[in-house]
Amino acid sequence: MKSVFYRSTRGGVQNVKASKAILTGIAEDGGLFVPNCIPKINLNLEELLNMDYKELAYFVMSKYFTDFTESELKNCIDKAYNDKFDTEGIAAIKKVGDAFVLELYHGPTLAFKDMALSILPHLLVTAAKKQNISKDIVILTATSGDTGKAALEGFTDIEGIKIIVFFPQEGVSAVQKMQMVTHKGNNTYVVGIKGNFDDAQSGVKEIFGDKAFVKFLDQNNYMFSSANSINIGRLVPQIVYYFYAYLKLYKDGEIKKGEKINITVPTGNFGNILAAYYAKEMGLPINKLICASNDNKVLYDFFNTGIYDKQREFVTTISPSMDILISSNLERLLYLLSGQDSNKVKELMNKLNTEGRYEVDKDMKEAAKNFYGNFADQQQTKEAIKKVYDDYSYLMDTHTAVAYSVYDRYKQKSEDLTKTVIASTASPYKFAYSVMNSLDDKYSNYSDFRLCMEMSKILSENEPTAIKDIENRDVLHKTICDKGEIKKQVKKILINLKS
Ligand SMILES: *Cc1c(COP(=O)(O)O)cnc(C)c1O
Secondary structure (H helix, E strand, O other): OOOOOEEEOOOOOOOEOHHHHHHHOOOOOOOOEEEOOOOOOOOOHHHHHOOOHHHHHHHHHHHHOOOOOHHHHHHHHHHHOOOOOOOOOOOEEEEEOOEEEEEOOOOOOOEOHHHHHOOHHHHHHHHHHHOOOOOEEEEEEEOOOHHHHHHHHHHOOOOOEEEEEEEEOOOOOHHHHHHHHOOOOOOEEEEEEEOOHHHHHHHHHHHHOOHHHHHHHHHOOEEEEEOOOOOHHHHHHHHHHHHHHHHHHHHOOOOOOOOOEEEEEEOOOOHHHHHHHHHHHHOOOEEEEEEEEOOOOHHHHHHHHOEEEOOOOOOOOOOHHHOOOOOOOHHHHHHHHOOOOHHHHHHHHHHHHHHOEEEOOHHHHHHOOOEEEEEOOHHHHHHHHHHHHHHHOOOOOHHHHHHHHHHHHHHHHHOOOOOEEEEEOEOHHHHHHHHHHHHOHHHOOOOHHHHHHHHHHHOOOOOOOOOOOHHHOOOOOOOEEEHHHHHHHHHHHHHHHHO
């Protein structure tokens, strides 16, 4: 098989192996690792048709992680996709009206982040061995709510790894917060910050670029890596489920051989939808990529005007995992749209840093025409939850509802009849308060936890064990810091560990 090497989107790092790229997380020049070229496949549906999720995962990932041996990669896949997931298929597809909802939340933390974060720790440990690293790896993670818990779950008690999670103290749902602050594990640290997700992400990215700090770590026998979707080891596993969805539709007779589908993704950091774009570039028959935003609609503006402008009010919404104004993974798309021109990417990213905005040229805008961007405000999101529940007895979480709302309007406006897969990124239980109050405002005085119970009643099912009785668990992580103190906190945690 052809070897794939990785380089930075900003051109400063070239020709590194997958294991090195996964281990490093972010390139030294501040760019993100991308493959030299996206591997193309010959889509042989009959060959892929009978693969289960793990076999399909191997099919896709082996095209990217070419320095992993077959047994190394299969071992990682086996450890990741097992009975931690509550459905044998790992992902599930439900027909809801004329759309196909791809449920990606059947993992241990009830959000789609599990799809990649259950394998990333194993990829990292394997990569460290391959690179002869004997240092302890410190995973620094910023979370808008779901990455944090999924990363904690994935990395807990893995030897040689410490994980520190920063989350916006006021910006996550009650269930999300409890999932993180009650998390057990000898190598896990969770810190709330007085700020939003962008503050957390910028703080973490800054540490990665701080040479003095990296040296301090080195002297203490540590190295950093990232569990955020800036890590290529998170992006690639996310490509798998788009293949899975396509094959399932074909198997069920919903689409003909080679028929194109649209994919709608509720988007924040642009990782999930970028994985769908990679799948398309690999050769999966995909027509439109429908990028759905909430009130923080930077991406909607970008796809419509070619201008990315982060200088705007940050809105805290009922879909908190999408409350993001700096969508990191867009940098990887810019790289592709510019024809892999790292100088151009560097220039745009500099502008974003210094001026808070940039504008792409006509060619790049034209190259982005496979994307359609729109957004749903909070009222529209709630209406979508209620309408879909009333019409189809299907209960969506607030993020999936953003996608559904955008899909619904796209369908009406465009008259595009292409069959559409909607990525469902979280279980409704994680956002019980907003979901139940979308159905009926009689729930406004109930707590989130009480509403999880009510939800299980109306759905005639048990509450997921992951969150059952979560309000009664011991809070183990109580540290809260100012958004400017992220570095100080990391230092404190690591020094305490040594003493
Ligand atoms: C992270 C997350 C998103 C956004 O995904 P990106 O890859 O960051 O665009 C959407 N919904 C939920 C529930 C999430 O946890």
